[in-house]
Amino acid sequence: MARDLAAVYDAAARLMEADPRVCRILLIEPVADAxxxxxxxxxxxxxxxxxxxxLVTGSIDDPQLRMRFSALFGALISLFVEWTEGSLGADRDAFVRHVSTVTTQLIPELRIPVDR
Incomplete structure (x- = not known):
């Protein structure tokens, strides 16, 4: 799975690297508009x-699971915005490795015991 994530993040980073407006359209505007x-x-x-x-257990209506999704996606959005703006350096490979690591560390948090 880590290899798949890295490929997805690399493709997204390449897209945003080629045209930083894509980051604004895909990541910033959806957060800014209610x-x-x-x-x-x-x-x-x-x-x-x-x-x-x-890898995800529990109901997507469970507030605990929704908080975990929000944490994961908040981290990803922040990382991509900061990288696209140049504040995290220009090494795309290092960026992709970091984002992949963050994701694989947070994915276990998406498991909610069904019998809680």
């Missing part, structure tokens, strides 16, 4: 749960 934020808040858990399969 309607888009609601849409993202409702769709990201469903998409992520589908993509991660058994």
């Amino acid at each position: 309607r888009l934020r609601r849409y993202v808040r409702d769709t990201i858990p469903v998409l992520t749960t589908s993509a991660l399969g058994d």
